Amino acid sequence: MTSLSLKNIKKAFGRTEVIRGIDLEIEDGEFVVFVGPSGCGKSTLLRMIAGLEDVTSGDLFIGGKRVNEVQPAKRGVAMVFQSYALYPHLNVRDNMGFGLKVRGEKPAAIVARVEEAAETLQLGPLLDRFPRELSGGQRQRVAIGRAICGNPDVFLFDEPLSNLDAELRVHMRAEIAALHKRLANTMVYVTHDQIEAMTLADKIVVLRGGQIEQVGTPRDLYNNPANVFVAQFIGSPKMNILPGAFVAERLSAGGIYVPAGKVVGMRPEHLHVAGMDDAVLNGRVVLAEYTGAGSLLHVDVGGGETVLVTHEGQDEPPNGDNIALGIDRENVHILTPA
Incomplete structure (x- = not known):
């Protein structure tokens, strides 16, 4: 069981406090979306869960284990970034299996995991292509496939669709939702796009100024906003x-x-x-x-x-x-x- 628990989490860069005491519970298998305007702290909070940013104070638990000082590679998480971060000189097969190779997995195990992930994401015909030969949506699917190969307990997505055009964003949203349904892993997704939040999330966390404004299901936030900020941020056109x-x-x-x-x-x-x-x-x-x-x-x-x-x-x-x-x-x- 892989739940996340954030208890009074704070983050400061020098004298500037960007995360100001976050308390949040994420249940095993939930798809949770952090949403809010630029500069609200959503990506910083995601990076703290991943271990890419230190926690200034508070306690962060993954699967019931406190992980404040645990290295990113040992947290059981995989992160998909806004930029695809693919190696241009490696084909799709090698990009997806690179992390497993670095960890010293046996070649047969790497092949099996890559082929399994490729089947899940319908990437089989593309395994021998290089990133330059792929569309933006295909590159993002490869990046997600690389994360799947690591068999993580928790998937972290940092605005993964922001580089795609409008039509492709709609398609990839559907693919990510279907992926969550198939894998049933805990997923935490960051976006500034409230449409993505509404269509993907089991639970939305609305952030502003490093603090949580409201947490709830998409219907909760749409029908019962806690204040004007949430009311106008959730919904298009705005309230x-x-x-x-x-x-x-x-x-x-x-x-x-x-x-x-x-x-x-x-x-x-x-x-x-x-x-x-x-x-x-x-x-x-x-x-x-x-x-x-x-x-x-x-x-x-x-x-x-x-x-x-x-x-x-x-x-x-x-x-x-x-x-x-x-x-x-x-x-x-x-x-x-x-």
Whole structure:
């Protein structure tokens, strides 16, 4: 059983503290995604788990064993980086088996492990090619295959898809999800892309400024964000946030009370064009962005506030139209400002 446990983990570079007391439990076999804006500490935290960065203070456990001083090679982890880090002079077969060769594994065992990993990732026809002869997605699969060959207890992914184009990212996301299903290993994945987090994770850890803002399943974070930062980071397009006083009177008519100092969140897909009697907001369409299945409306609701509205169908209101907006009351979020 390979769980991870982080207890009051801190990391400082000189006087600059970048990880500020992280407490986190990752269960055996979970796919956990660290997500957050650039500079939030997610890659540093991953590197600390891998042993590539020292822990300034706190305790790090892998499989119940404290590993603060354990060398990276002895932690039972394998890391897949943003750059593929393949040896250009070695073919796919030798790249995948290189780590095993360095560890002194028998040649027959190396061949068996490489072929097994190649079958898992559908790399068999590519084993004799060199990295220069592969596409970006194929190179990333080779890097993942090299990690699989090491038979690790824990896989660590540091933004592995960020160098790929949009279509290939979608394909590789599906491949990584299928890989986790087949292997059932514990996986920790770092990304700044909340779509990757939502589609891959069993559990998401939202980080900001070296601290955890919220931990939960994708549905938990989407439907019950803890604060404005999480509400706007998770979800695309992001949640609309309005001052409580701006809509308090309208919401109170529907039985929703907005406490002083709170703000109101409404996701674009929960707002809809409505009749005046059902309106929570009134505004003017500033821009209607056609998306194929519908449109994304930018609506000026006064007071210097603009909201986004997901409008289905092909009959979006034109720019400049005055419209009324309604919302299902159960989809209103009362939040603490960021």
